[in-house]
Amino acid sequence: MSKRCVLALEDGQLFEGHSFGAAAEAGGEVVFHTSPFGYQEILTDPSYVGQIVTMAATQMGNVGTNGLDDESGRPRIAGMVVREYSERASSWRSQGSLHEWLNAAGVPGLHGVDTRKLVRHLRTHGSKRGVLSTESVSAAALIERARAVPDMEGQDLATPISTRTPYEFTRPLRHFEGSDPARHGVIGSPIGSARKSLEAAPLHVVAYDYGLKATMLELLVDAGCRVTVVPAGFPAEQVLALRPDGVFLTNGPGDPAAVAHAQERIRTLLGKVPLFGICLGHQLLALALGGRTFKMKFGHRGANHPVQDLATGKVEITSQNHGFAVDADSLAGKAVVTHLNLNDGTVEGLAAPELQAFSVQYHPESSPGPHDARHLFARFVRLMRPEGGQIVPVGAARLLANPRPG
Amino acid sequence: MPKRPDIKKVFLIGSGPIVIGQASEFDYSGTQAVKALRDEGVEVVLLNCNPATVMTDPDLAHRTYIEPITVEAAEKIIIAERPDSLLPTMGGQTALNLAKALAEQGILAKHNVRLIGASLDAINKAEDRQLFKTAMEKIGVPMARSFTAGSLEAALAGVEEIGFPAIIRPSFTLGGTGGGIARTREEFIEICTRGLHASPTATLLVEESLLGWKEYELEVIRDTADNAIIVCSIENFDPMGVHTGDSITVAPAQTLTDREYQRLREASLAIIREIGVETGGSNIQFAVNPQDGRYVVIEMNPRVSRSSALASKATGYPIAKIAAKLALGFTLDELKNDITRDTTACFEPVIDYVVVKWPRFNFEKFPGADPRLTTSMRSVGEVMAIGRSFQEAYFKAQRSLELDRLQLWTPPLAEGLVLRRKALEDGLRVPQADRPWYISQAFLEGMSVEEVAALTQIDPWFLVRIAEVVAQATALGKLGGLEQLSDAQLRDAKRSGLADSQLAALLNVTEEVFRTDRQRRGIRPVFKRVDTCAAEFEAFTPYLYSTYEEEDEAPPTDRQKVLILGSGPVRIGQGVEFDYCCVHAAFALREAGYETLMINCNPETVSTDYDTSDRLYFEPLTLEDVLEVAQREKPLGAIVQLGGQTPLKLSRALEAAGVPILGTSPDAIDLAEDRERFSALLTGLGVRQPENGSARTLEEAKEIALRVGYPVMVRPSYVLGGRAMAVVHDEEGLARYLREVGRVSQEHPLLVDRFLSNAVEVDVDLVADRTGAVRIGGVLEHVEEAGVHSGDAACTLPPYSLGALVIEEMKAQAISLARKLNVVGLMNIQFAVQDGQVYVLEVNPRASRTVPFTSKATGVRLAQVAALLMVGKTLEELALPSERVFQNIAVKESVFPFAKFNVSDVLLGPEMRSTGEVMGLAGDLAGAFAKSQAAAGMALPASGTVFVSVRDSDKAALAPIAQRLVAMGFQLVATAGTQAYLGKQGIDCAPVRKVLEGSPHIVDLIAARKVALVINTTEGLQAIKDSYSLRRETLLRGVPYYTTLRATLMVIAALERTHRSELEVVSLQQHLAVQSGLPLTKEV
């Protein structure tokens, strides 16, 4: 397990350490994540397809892996880089070590390197293409391979990983033994209440799958929705034919601008049915509304990003994972910016009230991360109710002076 | 929402003297709060009776009252200053309790003062266990099964259902005082009795045992807009059952899945909202069952705390500063993150390193005290270490403690497999200060992680990391020597946090040889920044820690630098006073244009606040770590005389390694510390010291004792802080002492001095410059006779009983000594005056404990002056104001932790045992003394019964004392002897039985709270034994007591003074007649 492993970046940077997970080679965009908790949820988030994830927090593997903290059934990352890896896990929930789990999925991991140096490098020079390898090949060769890794920009990674066929999703939010609300009170969740009020007549939501995280759907179910998941390429007309109360646009990997067909479909749906988008879904909605997206220097990946709801002024600590963002100016006259990132002023949420559509860049479903924003699923439900419900007082958009791309 | 316009003048309450459970962390938070309030243009009125704090510097707050933290004093201050608001959340439990009293007695309402930061309702809901429980039920946050009881009967009834072991926790007490774990009915009764007494509301909580569960703390901040964030998660290494203050703790939490962590986070936010802490920080503690994840909340503190100071230092997020601004009405999103400058303070810090906090204990000073760690806190200080892995931080923290046990293992265990195994298992099963060494010993002896986990109930994840390092160390031990050690092995060992000294020992070479070799191989630490954001944003604050990795983020500047060595963990004998000195040096030198570099490892202090110095190196104060910093920074020199003994001990080695020492030379330091050399020097100067000698055998000791004459003061030569010092009255006592305490040997001679009986002790502090000019900082006369450690004695400035001639003589001797030693900077001398004859007891060529007190009393900032002298300035250049005569007298009184250590006697002696000090300031001596007593928690009674019992040599002096008490309307009781004696003098005094004479005796009387004041001087082992239970009960019942004649005379005067008229409050600024509230000139 302590086989040699190397990370080579396109700009010639090398990080040599020990291997965990699979003895293999993988290329991808090297990014960093700052959350100290929830590595398993991160690794199973399909938005990381094509990415090598560096964990900024140093100690990883501590709690092993389990069947529950899983967003999509298997690791989706290309590779993982950490400072300290613990093979011996300590958690009453653990069912196996992180190493075994990654190994079974053929995903390589690197530990024992100066991850802070790597993070600082990515922060200053931007996300880089890289290759993680346990093969004994020359540094030069690896750097070459890193340069051969396709650029994130211009890649549609969502369509290929979307579900092939439509299906019904009915599973409510999973609770591990011990966090069962009845016995231990999951505190202050507005969802539960929304659910009761809706049990009578469940709302029907059609969710476009661009690489979804299961928790999103579970929260919709908890909020009283019957969810039909459809492929990214599912025709808009057929969606309408399903007579949904609302359409949900999931998260996903890659460059939103490259998923042109999705924009088309969303445009057809706009105004005909309430829409709610998250992350990639948010970016696609923006594009459909005629906005623009751009690639950020190194993106937002963490569980501590402050987002301000411009309508209420309240700040939520949010879970984030995106390398592209919506250009605020491009929305002028097309949609209102409803949420801003307090750190760099980038757009975190938008709404087109008259079209009954809204979306957020961050992850209200969290996992991992704070639950501050889970009420947004209830907001979507209110919007779908026959009597409707408005999203945000228009004109709430208060843009920070000059947004700095992250 | 911006600052509230209606807040213009804020009354801030400090935490008072350093006591166990409330230490310098509140100087850190208080100082931050004052600065933060000032920055917003708010006028600050401060109350804190602890002179050894930075927050009480006369130019920090607009008005600084060094007065007792009592309702009376507070109301007088409110009337004098008319503040519109009171901020009670910065001064620990003390401030919270005072604020509560002021509010409940309607004093705040009467003077239109509003509470900001926490409402009375919120305080009560958080602090009253019953109200808290109800609140938790309301929001569905689980708690341990429990009930509250207001009487022993109720407690016994309730415990039937909960069963044993049961946890008993008194309401409204500090650090769990009076609480404990009862495994049997007997223990239960004993602890409940203690607890009911300790609780100001005489209520306690009896709780289901959660022993062995994992313990966590979350630090929460909330603003008026209901934005709430978690600043830091902390996981205790020691499981539930060991007070967090006594536990090794780790940040961030290491063994939680996100679902588990978010559950605690959600609970924390719900709790702070339900309790209604509208603005500011709170600390919330949880327990989690490692078997099934069941969790419960233990408690919340609606204020900044020891943990919030730790969280601030661990993340770089200044909780107290932010909390103070929120109290003014700001919201989090309106405040910036200092460290990244342009990101907001409204976020949750994340860290890309591991932080380990390790407590420091002083059990050795309280013989007979139960050393088991339990639910009531008894550590006196702590260290923190930062590393890129748990093990690196853990072992860095271990060496930061400055214990003389550098090896990883326990001292040799019992012989024989069985005994050995038992010793090991007991060491693991029973939590004690040295358990960590048992853990590594256990792994050394081949115990498995599972076995150790089963015995300690410490999470295996931590144990695995330790086991790996132990394996690594043992492997190195098996190597033939340094040459067999590969670079890779060496680098790995350093990455694991092992010290050069430890590795050198394993490889049988000296530390120096090892270090040279390591550095030759180019294996050096790099320095990384603490930046609150795991490098996501650029950091500007030079708050650094070392680690063995690739990238160094903080190349030194080319400015002129001064390296200031801090004082490490607080311990009895080396307290916050020394941190005060280091902080002042940083202020003065920064002002003078130097780049100031601070090295310290104590998270509680102001010196480790990142804006105190230009660069903060959060590092252990060992030779290795200091050298690595010094060699990269190449400062003009290092300041070693302000941090107490810690840096002083390093001075020679640092000099040898080529680090210039600023100020007094290491050789002069050595001259003053080495008894033989020093005696020679004194003789040379014709200065007297008590006749003395050093003995290498019992026979020699007896000879010397006979020569100098009994009683003699004896001490082993290898101890500091008065450890194991004792007064011996005869040859038989000498023999017993040697049997029980003092080893004598060739290398460890026993030092024997003539004991100066009934002598007045005096402290003199002075500063001297390179030209030999000397300025006397202050002359402090001790109230207690010589024989009571200078750190424990009360003292007055100016002296109150000494003649001008004697004082002049001492000043002259001090000056000639300073010149002879070529002192540059600070020096402290202790004299004893016996029958007008002056003797030198010792010279400390460094800042002393009394520097802050003296500086506050005289307005001359000795530590700042000293720092400037050390970098070459002269007294002439500094042109200090000439020595002034003040209309006020300043009295320093000490506070003691006896209540925390069952069975320890309260009699004062040559071994220091006080944890902190207070200051009383008034126009007359009696008034100042009265204030100092009130401040130290010795509330002097207005009437009632006084118990007197004095040794024969004091009898003569007793009669007038008794008369004065009677004149004031006190009743007297005394035991037969004294009573008869007083009777003869025609003083009426009721008889009471000695304990030996059977009930009803004096102890019953005290227990029944029928005694208001105890005067008890005693000598001779037997007499001391007999009267022990009496003093113990006095302590338990919180009855003021005096055990020396000179202190008794003072308190009588103080009683008469308070009987005459009320004491007025006086601000430090009035006292010094300095202008108050000058804008902060770069922190100075």
Ligand SMILES: Nc1ncnc2c1ncn2[C@@H]1O[C@H](COP(=O)(O)OP(=O)(O)O)[C@@H](O)[C@H]1O
């Ligand atoms: N029910 C319990 N079972 C076992 N240990 C407990 C229990 N309740 C508290 N403790 C221990 O006692 C310590 C002190 O309790 P706490 O409520 O925090 O009092 P304090 O106000 O002194 O901090 C805790 O840190 C924890 O280790």
Ligand SMILES: Nc1ncnc2c1ncn2[C@@H]1O[C@H](COP(=O)(O)OP(=O)(O)O)[C@@H](O)[C@H]1O
């Ligand atoms: N010869 C002596 N006669 C009387 N008291 C003494 C004598 N020597 C020391 N003491 C007492 O013991 C205390 C501690 O001794 P000191 O030499 O100051 O040790 P430390 O290094 O702990 O300060 C002094 O403050 C003084 O009260």
Ligand SMILES: [Mg+2]
């Ligand atoms: Mg506590």
Ligand SMILES: [Mg+2]
């Ligand atoms: Mg002394």
